[in-house]
Amino acid sequence: MDTNPQPKKVAVCGGGVIGVCTAYFLSKNGASVTLIEQSSVACAASGKAGGFLALDWCDGGPVASLARASFNLHRSLAQELNGSESYGYRPLTTLSVSVTESSSSSSNRTGPIPSWVDGPAKSPRTIGSTDSTAQVHPEMFTKTLLSKAMEDYGVELVIGKVERVEMAEGKTRGVVLEDGREIGAEAVVLALGPWSKRFSVLGSLFRVYGIKAHSIVLEPKEANRITPHALFLTYYPAQGGKPMDPEVYPRPTGEVYICGKSAQAEVPDDPEQITPVPESINALKRVAATVSSHLVEGEAAVKAEQACILPCSEDDVPIIGEVPGIKSCYVATGHSCWGILNGPATGAAMAELVLDGHASIVDLSRFDPGRFASALKK
Numbered sequence: 043m044d045t046n047p048q049p050k051k052v053a054v055c056g057g058g059v060i061g062v063c064t065a066y067f068l069s070k071n072g073a074s075v076t077l078i079e080q081s082s083v084a085c086a087a088s089g090k091a092g093g094f095l096a097l098d099w100c101d102g103g104p105v106a107s108l109a110r111a112s113f114n115l116h117r118s119l120a121q122e123l124n125g126s127e128s129y130g131y132r133p134l135t136t137l138s139v140s141v142t143e144s145s146s147s148s149s150n151r152t153g154p155i156p157s158w159v160d161g162p163a164k165s166p167r168t169i170g171s172t173d174s175t176a177q178v179h180p181e182m183f184t185k186t187l188l189s190k191a192m193e194d195y196g197v198e199l200v201i202g203k204v205e206r207v208e209m210a211e212g213k214t215r216g217v218v219l220e221d222g223r224e225i226g227a228e229a230v231v232l233a234l235g236p237w238s239k240r241f242s243v244l245g246s247l248f249r250v251y252g253i254k255a256h257s258i259v260l261e262p263k264e265a266n267r268i269t270p271h272a273l274f275l276t277y278y279p280a281q282g283g284k285p286m287d288p289e290v291y292p293r294p295t296g297e298v299y300i301c302g303k304s305a306q307a308e309v310p311d312d313p314e315q316i317t318p319v320p321e322s323i324n325a326l327k328r329v330a331a332t333v334s335s336h337l338v339e340g341e342a343a344v345k346a347e348q349a350c351i352l353p354c355s356e357d358d359v360p361i362i363g364e365v366p367g368i369k370s371c372y373v374a375t376g377h378s379c380w381g382i383l384n385g386p387a388t389g390a391a392m393a394e395l396v397l398d399g400h401a402s403i404v405d406l407s408r409f410d411p412g413r414f415a416s417a418l419k420k
Contacts, residue, residue, distance in 0.1 A: 053227035058088035062234035063389025069195035089181035090350040112387030129182035133245035136170030252351035254307035259346035265296035
């Protein structure tokens with residue numbers, strides 16, 4: 043009997059947070075992992091997201107167990123990887139605040155509004171405590187996790203565009219890259235975000251569409267004045283119309299991240315081709331200046347003006363599991379705005395599914411891609 047079986051060879055396609063978390067937990071549990079990324083690691087939503095984490099905001103819905111497991115995994119990973127220093131992990135107090143752009147600043151401040159929020163903020167409400175909400179810097183988190191996986195668990199990173207999954211007799215044999223390179227594998231995980239539709243094997247089964255979200259990153263001169271309070275705003279523009287719902291996340295790096303202005307968008311072939319709409323960026327700058335005098339241009343340097351595309355499924359539930367009809371080919375996508383939160387539990391569950399045949403950290407039945415095949419038959 044062979045007491046030292048060869049490690050299972052797995053190809054993980056996609057260098058965003060879902061792919062990296064999957065590669066990390068697969069390799070930590072003994073698999074031989076090749077991670078394949080078309081452009082650069084965390085170049086899309088995983089590098090431009092807010093990195094907000096919530097324990098219980100998905101309660102009552104299909105993602106509740108995944109979110110809770112992943113929030114707790116984030117906490118344990120931060121302890122293991124010194125997350126507070128290496129990627130800005132910290133607990134946060136989270137507030138809901140109403141802001142009207144045309145109002146003057148009110149001296150009659152009420153409730154838990156932090157002092158740096160000196161604009162016309164009203165109706166503050168605490169919606170998350172340091173026990174239930176936290177944050178990471180998503181690009182730093184993703185790259186830290188990959189570095190650990192490469193240095194300690196032997197993950198190999200390959201830059202190249204995956205053209206197709208190689209199959210024989212209905213079973214996965216590996217992947218073929220656009221330049222002709224072949225990477226043999228006993229299992230393949232497709233963690234391609236909104237680019238999942240490129241693969242006919244997935245596109246014929248379900249639709250993943252993209253939501254384009256805009257963000258800016260500011261660096262205030264007086265960064266030490268900005269306390270760790272995440273703000274979820276109901277923002278009424280001066281010209282009237284529908285209120286916006288921007289979000290403001292101060293980071294321990296001294297930066298302040300502000301996002302909003304989202305809409306469905308076409309997904310370009312190359313993630314580097316995703317560019318922001320100037321009007322959306324200008325709207326976020328107005329939000330920043332209205333919320334706080336510390337975030338006015340001149341008082342704060344603009345570090346980034348950017349956009350990313352979030353992957354969404356037809357039923358707004360992530361797609362995680364084995365692809366129907368193709369043995370040992372798996373998919374993990376459709377996490378929408380909760381990709382950074384749900385990355386660790388998705389990766390851990392996917393590693394269990396690939397290596398053990400089932401996941402124990404979270405019940406994946408609700409996320410099974412087979413649900414779309416069943417719907418097609420009806």
